[in-house]
Amino acid sequence: MKQLVKGNIALCEGAIAAGCKAYFGYPITPQNEVPAHMSKRMVELGRVFLQAESELAAVNMVLGASAAGYRAMTSSSSPGISLKQEGISYLAGMELPAVIANIQRGGPGLGNIAGSQADYFQAVKGGGHGDYRMIVLAPYSVQEMYDHAYLAFELADKYRNPVMLLTDGVVGQMMEPIEARAGNLDAEKKYFNKDWVLDGCAGRKPRLLRSLLMAEGDLEKHNRELEKKYKSMSSDEVRFESLETDDAEIVVVAYGISARVAKTAVKKARQEGIKAGLIRPVTLWPFPSKTINENARSGRKFLVAEMNLGQMVEDVKLAVSGRCPVEFLGRPGGGLVNEQEIFENIQAMKG
Amino acid sequence: MEAREKELRKVYGKPEALTSTPHLYCPGCGHGIIHRLVAEAIDELGVRERTIGIAPVGCAVFAYDYFNVDVSEAPHGRPPAVATGIKRVSPEKIVFTYQGDGDLAAIGTAETVHAANRGENITVIFVNNANYGMTGGQMAPTTIIGQKTTTTPFGREAKRDGYPIKVCELLSSLEGVSYLERVAVNNPKNVIKAKKAIKKAFENQVAEKGFSLVEVLSQCPVDWGMTPKDAIKWVEETMMKVFPLGVYKDKGSI
């Protein structure tokens, strides 16, 4: 049965279905529905909800809950996500699974509370310190908010790594019907083989979770192990959607809410007889570079649409490797890229 | 021979909750004594196999090599948040943090105050050595007025640097707090008292009484630039005046 819900609520329900045992958060618009909904649902389910004193504290509470072996998440919006970077770096270094949702708003600084895509760099290039990688999922519908929340927990456990859901205030606030999963996972169970969790050393040697490796060569070894993991994420976890790219002369690349708008613009272009297509990265890291590269055939042009001053466009250019022109259409400050603008850009590029 | 063996009784030894790893602490450092007291308390309460410790960032960062229990690292100042996360999902575990004054009362002040205020059922061992030991003896929030450190070369001056934070006094007004005591490890008598306080802070957790913190005045001879003997004297003559020993709160005894 389909239910009509807001994106932020779908995110919560996806996490609950995935057996999320603990949610720690701090209020910030436009993600306030998440802590509000979780404060009710988690308590009703006998799970853990806690309003932390800051985003720093919240992410470190997630770290603790994860160290104890349970599925845990936090959510915030851009300024709060900046505060979570410390914890994300430690989660990566300590190899702890966790889910962090960023319902992006405009920046820099306090910016505004409108939907935005200005945190792409922070999310995919390592907003925290150190050499780490994190899978970044970019839901573009309310259904995907639900599905990706669930998926994020699976991927986090699979790789013992933090996973970010990077979405924006528009997807967070919009209402659409969603299909929920039939069965919910048990939040008391430890999924995947968690032979590393801290649950007291009864009948075994004490365990240690840390990121500090001071002995000569130890950190390098650890970095190399992480690298292996990141490589397997890169080869196995790339997700994208492509639409009418086979014969496309103009390939639009957009993610999240911008991809929704771009889809309509591409359809309109097709109706007007322009061979346009769309590649929508669903994972922003690992990035669908291979697909974009394969699509970069001579005679084609790329158009990247984002709600920022140009961030993902750099990764698209890297993937295209100079073989095709790459143009950029961006709107910073919390405004949506609009369908007509994308359409007109496609038209102009057609020449 | 057999009769003789029967007469032998173990009166002193390494607590099970301590590993055999030699400590890297400086000669005369208080951390080693405090580690032992924590380990003895864990052993005596029989909770070693369900204890999870949180190591700080500070000289005790390697506490995980010394405590024979499960241990997690935490970012600098965040042990109370990490402990909260662990304790909330596994309330049957005994969770303690071990933190220095920079960790607990500077960068981690918010985490400390709010864990205390929520009455998190955890045990906090707070080592006050009036400076930042690990990074080479800089001013800590607990550095006393006039004390020279590498970042107060002319002595701490209230006008520029503020005043030493008295953690027990500060936290004593919070309703969520169950137990606060300040102790020292400068002589055998005080070590025995410190042990009692630390044990009580763990007992409170077992009895689900809420947030318990023991502040231990601890000597840091190397960064104070003193001999171990003079460092003990400085704890007695200078630190104890600013940080009086005693029980600052005990909800359980009401």
Ligand SMILES: Cc1ncc(C[n+]2csc(CCOP(=O)(O)OP(=O)(O)O)c2C)c(N)n1
């Ligand atoms: C975010 C961050 N800032 C600074 C440091 C550097 N640092 C490491 S230990 C420390 C001070 C520790 O002092 P304290 O907590 O008093 O413990 P002690 O070493 O005296 O036992 C500092 C500032 C760090 N590791 N992380």
Ligand code: SF4
């Ligand atoms: S610097 Fe001070 S606190 Fe650190 S180990 Fe040496 S004596 Fe102990």
